[in-house]
Amino acid sequence: MEARRAIITGGGDGPCNRPPEKRKSDQRPYKGIRMRKWGKWVAEIREPNKRSRIWLGSYSTPVAAARAYDTAVYYLRGPTARLNFPELLGSDVALGELSAASIRQKAIEVGARVDAETSCTSLHRSGTRVPGSGLKACWFQEKPDLNVKPEPEENDGDYW
Secondary structure: OHHHHHHHHOOOOOOOOOOOOOOOOOOOOOOOEEEOOOOOEEEEEEOOOOOOEEEEEEEOOHHHHHHHHHHHHHHHHHHHOOOOOHHHOOOOOOOOOOOHHHHHHHHHHHHHHHHHHHHHHHHOOOOOOEOOOOEOOOOOOOOOOOOOOOOOOOOOOOOO
Protein backbone atom coordinates (compact mmCIF):
# COMPACT_ATOMS: atom_id res chain seq x y z
CA MET A 1 0.00 0.00 0.00
CA GLU A 2 2.88 2.37 0.80
CA ALA A 3 4.36 1.80 -2.64
CA ARG A 4 1.01 2.48 -4.29
CA ARG A 5 0.52 5.69 -2.28
CA ALA A 6 4.05 6.82 -3.23
CA ILE A 7 3.28 6.32 -6.92
CA ILE A 8 -0.08 8.11 -6.75
CA THR A 9 1.18 11.08 -4.72
CA GLY A 10 4.38 11.42 -6.71
CA GLY A 11 6.70 10.27 -3.96
CA GLY A 12 9.58 7.90 -4.47
CA ASP A 13 12.27 8.00 -7.09
CA GLY A 14 10.15 7.84 -10.24
CA PRO A 15 11.13 9.62 -13.44
CA CYS A 16 9.28 12.79 -12.43
CA ASN A 17 11.28 13.16 -9.23
CA ARG A 18 14.72 12.58 -10.67
CA PRO A 19 16.98 15.57 -11.29
CA PRO A 20 17.13 16.56 -14.96
CA GLU A 21 19.87 14.66 -16.74
CA LYS A 22 22.33 16.35 -19.02
CA ARG A 23 21.98 15.68 -22.70
CA LYS A 24 24.19 13.03 -24.12
CA SER A 25 27.00 14.53 -26.15
CA ASP A 26 26.18 12.36 -29.16
CA GLN A 27 22.62 13.68 -29.53
CA ARG A 28 22.84 17.30 -30.68
CA PRO A 29 26.02 19.24 -30.03
CA TYR A 30 24.60 22.39 -31.68
CA LYS A 31 21.21 23.99 -32.10
CA GLY A 32 19.29 23.33 -35.31
CA ILE A 33 21.07 20.15 -36.38
CA ARG A 34 20.64 16.41 -36.00
CA MET A 35 22.50 13.29 -37.01
CA ARG A 36 21.08 10.75 -39.45
CA LYS A 37 21.35 7.02 -38.74
CA TRP A 38 24.15 6.68 -41.28
CA GLY A 39 26.27 9.45 -39.76
CA LYS A 40 25.50 12.53 -41.86
CA TRP A 41 24.59 15.76 -40.07
CA VAL A 42 21.57 17.69 -41.33
CA ALA A 43 20.30 21.20 -40.64
CA GLU A 44 16.84 22.67 -40.98
CA ILE A 45 14.92 25.57 -39.53
CA ARG A 46 11.29 26.58 -39.19
CA GLU A 47 10.09 29.66 -41.00
CA PRO A 48 8.75 32.30 -38.59
CA ASN A 49 4.94 32.24 -38.18
CA LYS A 50 4.64 29.23 -40.48
CA ARG A 51 4.57 25.49 -40.08
CA SER A 52 6.96 24.90 -42.98
CA ARG A 53 10.66 24.22 -42.62
CA ILE A 54 13.61 25.36 -44.68
CA TRP A 55 15.94 22.47 -45.51
CA LEU A 56 19.54 23.62 -45.07
CA GLY A 57 21.39 20.57 -46.30
CA SER A 58 23.28 17.47 -45.27
CA TYR A 59 26.90 17.68 -44.13
CA SER A 60 29.67 15.37 -42.99
CA THR A 61 30.51 17.42 -39.87
CA PRO A 62 28.31 18.90 -37.16
CA VAL A 63 30.19 22.20 -37.37
CA ALA A 64 29.26 22.66 -41.04
CA ALA A 65 25.61 21.93 -40.32
CA ALA A 66 25.64 24.34 -37.37
CA ARG A 67 27.21 27.10 -39.48
CA ALA A 68 24.52 26.60 -42.14
CA TYR A 69 21.88 26.88 -39.40
CA ASP A 70 23.54 30.04 -38.03
CA THR A 71 23.44 31.66 -41.46
CA ALA A 72 19.75 30.89 -41.91
CA VAL A 73 18.70 31.93 -38.41
CA TYR A 74 20.57 35.22 -38.77
CA TYR A 75 18.79 36.01 -42.03
CA LEU A 76 15.44 35.07 -40.51
CA ARG A 77 15.72 36.69 -37.08
CA GLY A 78 18.37 39.37 -37.45
CA PRO A 79 21.10 40.40 -35.02
CA THR A 80 19.12 39.20 -32.00
CA ALA A 81 19.27 35.57 -33.18
CA ARG A 82 20.83 32.99 -30.87
CA LEU A 83 23.73 31.54 -32.83
CA ASN A 84 25.96 28.52 -32.31
CA PHE A 85 29.04 30.51 -33.37
CA PRO A 86 28.32 34.23 -32.83
CA GLU A 87 32.00 35.08 -33.19
CA LEU A 88 32.13 33.67 -36.74
CA LEU A 89 29.30 35.71 -38.23
CA GLY A 90 30.49 37.52 -41.33
CA SER A 91 30.48 41.30 -41.10
CA ASP A 92 29.53 41.60 -44.77
CA VAL A 93 26.07 40.10 -44.17
CA ALA A 94 23.35 42.46 -45.36
CA LEU A 95 19.94 41.83 -43.87
CA GLY A 96 16.84 42.25 -45.93
CA GLU A 97 13.65 40.57 -46.99
CA LEU A 98 14.83 37.25 -48.43
CA SER A 99 12.82 34.33 -49.72
CA ALA A 100 13.15 30.85 -48.23
CA ALA A 101 14.99 29.72 -51.37
CA SER A 102 17.60 32.47 -51.12
CA ILE A 103 18.11 31.82 -47.40
CA ARG A 104 18.54 28.12 -48.17
CA GLN A 105 21.06 28.93 -50.91
CA LYS A 106 23.16 31.19 -48.67
CA ALA A 107 23.12 28.65 -45.82
CA ILE A 108 24.12 25.80 -48.14
CA GLU A 109 27.03 27.87 -49.49
CA VAL A 110 28.36 28.50 -45.98
CA GLY A 111 27.84 24.90 -44.87
CA ALA A 112 29.49 23.46 -47.97
CA ARG A 113 32.48 25.77 -47.61
CA VAL A 114 32.95 24.85 -43.95
CA ASP A 115 32.49 21.16 -44.77
CA ALA A 116 35.15 21.35 -47.49
CA GLU A 117 37.57 23.26 -45.27
CA THR A 118 37.03 20.88 -42.36
CA SER A 119 37.47 17.72 -44.40
CA CYS A 120 40.51 19.15 -46.16
CA THR A 121 42.27 20.28 -43.00
CA SER A 122 41.56 16.98 -41.28
CA LEU A 123 43.23 15.12 -44.16
CA HIS A 124 46.05 17.57 -44.86
CA ARG A 125 46.82 19.70 -41.83
CA SER A 126 49.90 21.32 -43.34
CA GLY A 127 48.35 22.38 -46.65
CA THR A 128 51.21 20.79 -48.59
CA ARG A 129 52.11 17.28 -49.69
CA VAL A 130 51.62 14.70 -47.00
CA PRO A 131 55.01 12.98 -46.53
CA GLY A 132 55.09 9.37 -47.60
CA SER A 133 51.58 9.33 -49.01
CA GLY A 134 52.09 11.09 -52.32
CA LEU A 135 48.91 13.13 -51.73
CA LYS A 136 48.72 16.74 -52.74
CA ALA A 137 46.99 19.51 -50.86
CA CYS A 138 43.27 19.94 -51.38
CA TRP A 139 42.09 20.66 -54.91
CA PHE A 140 40.88 24.17 -54.09
CA GLN A 141 44.30 25.17 -52.76
CA GLU A 142 46.00 24.32 -56.04
CA LYS A 143 46.07 27.15 -58.58
CA PRO A 144 46.78 25.82 -62.05
CA ASP A 145 48.12 28.08 -64.77
CA LEU A 146 45.22 28.40 -67.20
CA ASN A 147 47.53 29.54 -70.02
CA VAL A 148 49.43 26.23 -70.12
CA LYS A 149 48.14 23.17 -71.95
CA PRO A 150 47.68 20.35 -69.42
CA GLU A 151 49.82 17.25 -69.71
CA PRO A 152 47.99 13.91 -70.05
CA GLU A 153 47.89 11.77 -66.94
CA GLU A 154 50.14 8.73 -66.82
CA ASN A 155 48.55 5.34 -67.29
CA ASP A 156 49.99 2.22 -65.65
CA GLY A 157 48.67 0.07 -68.46
CA ASP A 158 46.03 -0.13 -71.10
CA TYR A 159 42.85 1.68 -70.27
CA TRP A 160 40.62 -1.15 -71.50
